[in-house]
Amino acid sequence: MTGPGGALLDVRDLVITFPAPAGERRVVAGIGYSLASGRTLGVVGESGCGKSVSALALLGLVPPPGRVTGSIRFAGRELIGQTPAEWRALRGDRIAMVFQEPMTALNPVMTVGEQIAEAIILHQDQDRRAARAQAVALLDQVGIAAPGDRARAYPHQLSGGMRQRAMIAMALACRPVLLIADEPTTALDVTIQAQIIELMQALQAEIGMALQFISHNLAVVSEIADEIVVMYAGRIVERAPAEALFAAPLHPYTIGLISTLPDPERRVARLPVIPGSVASLSGQGCRFADRCPRGDASCRRAEPPLEEITPGHEAACFKIGK
Amino acid sequence: MSELAATPLLEVDRLSVHFPQHGGGWFRRHRQVLRAVENVSLTVESGETVALVGESGSGKTTLGSVVAGLRTPTAGRLRFRGQPLEGARRGIQIVFQDPYSALDPRMPVSSLIAEPLLIQRVGTAAERRARTAALVEQVGLPADALNRYPHEFSGGQRQRIAIARALAPDPALIVADEPLSALDVSVQSQILNLLKSIQETRKLSYLFISHDLGVVNHLADRVAVLYLGRLAELAPAAELFARPSHPYTQALLTAIPRIGRRRTRGSRTLRSEMPSPLAPPPGCVFHPRCPKAQAICRTEPPALAPAPGRPRQLAACHFKD
Numbered sequence: 001m002t003g004p005g006g007a008l009l010d011v012r013d014l015v016i017t018f019p020a021p022a023g024e025r026r027v028v029a030g031i032g033y034s035l036a037s038g039r040t041l042g043v044v045g046e047s048g049c050g051k052s053v054s055a056l057a058l059l060g061l062v063p064p065p066g067r068v069t070g071s072i073r074f075a076g077r078e079l080i081g082q083t084p085a086e087w088r089a090l091r092g093d094r095i096a097m098v099f100q101e102p103m104t105a106l107n108p109v110m111t112v113g114e115q116i117a118e119a120i121i122l123h124q125d126q127d128r129r130a131a132r133a134q135a136v137a138l139l140d141q142v143g144i145a146a147p148g149d150r151a152r153a154y155p156h157q158l159s160g161g162m163r164q165r166a167m168i169a170m171a172l173a174c175r176p177v178l179l180i181a182d183e184p185t186t187a188l189d190v191t192i193q194a195q196i197i198e199l200m201q202a203l204q205a206e207i208g209m210a211l212q213f214i215s216h217n218l219a220v221v222s223e224i225a226d227e228i229v230v231m232y233a234g235r236i237v238e239r240a241p242a243e244a245l246f247a248a249p250l251h252p253y254t255i256g257l258i259s260t261l262p263d264p265e266r267r268v269a270r271l272p273v274i275p276g277s278v279a280s281l282s283g284q285g286c287r288f289a290d291r292c293p294r295g296d297a298s299c300r301r302a303e304p305p306l307e308e309i310t311p312g313h314e315a316a317c318f319k320i321g322k
Numbered sequence: 323m324s325e326l327a328a329t330p331l332l333e334v335d336r337l338s339v340h341f342p343q344h345g346g347g348w349f350r351r352h353r354q355v356l357r358a359v360e361n362v363s364l365t366v367e368s369g370e371t372v373a374l375v376g377e378s379g380s381g382k383t384t385l386g387s388v389v390a391g392l393r394t395p396t397a398g399r400l401r402f403r404g405q406p407l408e409g410a411r412r413g414i415q416i417v418f419q420d421p422y423s424a425l426d427p428r429m430p431v432s433s434l435i436a437e438p439l440l441i442q443r444v445g446t447a448a449e450r451r452a453r454t455a456a457l458v459e460q461v462g463l464p465a466d467a468l469n470r471y472p473h474e475f476s477g478g479q480r481q482r483i484a485i486a487r488a489l490a491p492d493p494a495l496i497v498a499d500e501p502l503s504a505l506d507v508s509v510q511s512q513i514l515n516l517l518k519s520i521q522e523t524r525k526l527s528y529l530f531i532s533h534d535l536g537v538v539n540h541l542a543d544r545v546a547v548l549y550l551g552r553l554a555e556l557a558p559a560a561e562l563f564a565r566p567s568h569p570y571t572q573a574l575l576t577a578i579p580r581i582g583r584r585r586t587r588g589s590r591t592l593r594s595e596m597p598s599p600l601a602p603p604p605g606c607v608f609h610p611r612c613p614k615a616q617a618i619c620r621t622e623p624p625a626l627a628p629a630p631g632r633p634r635q636l637a638a639c640h641f642k643d
Contacts, residue, residue, distance in 0.1 A: 046506040046507055046508060047506055145594075159595055160378075161595055162595070189377035189378055189533065189596075190377070190533065190535075190574060190577040190578060190579075191377065191573060191574065191577045191591070191592040192377075192595060193577065193579070194576075194577040194579075194585065194591045194592070195591055195592075195593075197579075197585050198585060198591055201585065216506070216507055217507065217579065218507070218581055219578075219579035219580055219581045220579045222579065222580070222581050222582050222583065222584070223579050223583065223584055223585040224584070224585065242582075242584075243582070246581055246582030247582070256508065257507060257508060258581060260507070260508060260510070260511035261507070261511075261536060261581060262511070262514070262534075262536040262537050262539065262540035263536060263539075263580075263581075264535050264536045264539050264563065264575070264578050264580070265539075265563070265580075267539055267540055267559075267560075268540070270515050270518070271511040271514055271515055271540065272511065273511045273512045273515060274508040274509075274511075274512075275512075277476035277477070277478050277479070277506065277508075277509055278476075278506055278508065278509075291508075
């Protein structure tokens with residue numbers, strides 16, 4: 001089931017490139033992390049940091065002409081280089097994904113129940129009647145009231161929160177061992193967001209799956225993650241257990257992200273800011289250097305490696321400890 | 323802010339916005355009415371920031387668009403400096419959530435900012451140019467931004483352009499409808515600080531529409547919490563955040579994700595979802611989701627009234643804290 005060190009998922013030197021007028025764009029520039037069964041990894045970063053495309057790579061869904069290199073070991077097996085048929089067998093069965101906007105992921109002309117049943121029939125040896133019954137049971141499990149009626153509803157007849165629950169039910173249809181959730185609560189109101197996070201926690205405790213939870217919102221990730229990876233412009237800049245990351249953030253970008261969020265309990269005259277806007281993927285050296293309060297010429301000479309600073313806590317910055 | 327001011331800058335008086343729904347059969351016998359805003363009264367004083375908060379469908383954007391003059395209310399009155407709103411077009415401007423769609427991509431920044439002045443025939447061409455240049459500087463854009471087009475700017479910079487455009491007619495009130503929501507997290511605090519410093523130098527007022535209570539607590543003097551188009555709570559920000567009176571406000575505050583705080587299951591998360599505004603529940607509209615609901619809540623709509631011992635904190639609840 002698991003690879004070396006008990007990890008279910010082990011990503012090494014993952015690089016994703018897209019052709020560009022001048023050579024190629026490295027949208028993910030060599031990232032690595034691992035995730036064990038029953039644990040939750042939070043991936044945090046702003047638009048363009050590579051968090052979504054690296055998740056798509058885990059499912060073999062990086063759109064052409066994107067190129068994926070490196071290593072993705074899942075349950076002891078190398079995924080990079082798999083045939084399309086092998087990817088299809090894996091997707092929706094062992095690894096499932098939940099997206100930000102369920103309306104675009106659900107088929108608008110099929111009832112919710114039929115869609116879930118289809119996933120069950122595709123991956124499990126079940127007849128249609130049994131699959132339908134299981135779909136209703138899944139809708140019940142994700143907290144949808146009157147699941148028998150809702151199974152007969154079309155996606156547009158459900159609210160945003162309910163659609164996201166249906167999406168999660170579909171993802172869980174084949175009892176995946178890894179669930180990837182890409183901004184699953186971003187389109188939802190805060191009270192519904194809290195419900196969905198509680199639901200995911202409950203399901204994880206019940207099923208024991210590993211969860212990779214991707215969000216631009218550090219506060220949302222902190223509600224659910226055991227370990228957190230912070231990405232910036234295609235690289236991991238910091239990786240730490242959740243408590244350590246918030247207690248003692250190391251990378252200037254992480255420190256900036258935490259300090260710029262307004263605290264609902266404390267009001268200050270002026271919020272700290274990170275100057276500028278999200279960096280481009282090109283250029284030499286540390287990609288955060290131009291926005292960094294500690295950045296100088298030396299930061300632009302080479303790319304800072306991700307190094308362990310304190311046990312279990314890694315950061316990629318030349319200035320730490322200096 | 324001053325309590326002595328005789329007339330508030332903006333007065334929203336028992337305002338309702340209803341949308342009749344089409345359909346309902348061939349003969350439209352069962353025509354339904356969507357009550358987006360229902361009998362809302364509030365004021366915005368000069369130099370004050372009032373935040374409108376609530377979930378999607380709460381009516382906050384509809385209310386904002388009525389104040390900005392983009393929509394006509396079904397009932398109720400709006401007064402600006404004590405006068406009917408119609409004559410106050412220049413005094414109230416709006417900043418939208420999405421700076422990508424709010425700016426005409428074919429216009430250079432100089433024209434985008436000067437356009438409201440041109441439409442209202444303010445000043446000579448030279449005066450407009452000078453004012454535009456000063457605005458670009460005030461919102462923190464480089465001077466060469468004037469001759470460039472919106473697509474050349476990042477989201478945060480585009481929001482700065484939209485803010486400059488809103489400031490051009492020198493308004494006394496800006497309706498800001500989720501001005502940070504489309505921006506990257508690291509850029510949001512820049513824009514938030516900009517809104518604050520503009521307010522300090524120009525003494526203008528904001529009607530700040532947001533679902534983000536962290537941002538609201540940072541900027542607002544008073545907060546109006548809307549639920550299904552009705553005011554649930556209206557209170558000074560400090561009091562509302564320290565001691566929310568309405569159960570809905572309490573639930574909203576519990577639902578905000580906080581950095582470094584893991585959500586524990588079975589915490590006081592609000593159950594179910596907001597009902598359809600086409601069929602609001604009888605009595606208190608919040609009662610189906612309310613942990614405190616009693617028999618009276620199912621039949622009697624509660625009036626907006628001061629919380630016990632806190633005259634400035636109003637809540638519409640039979641069992642307010």
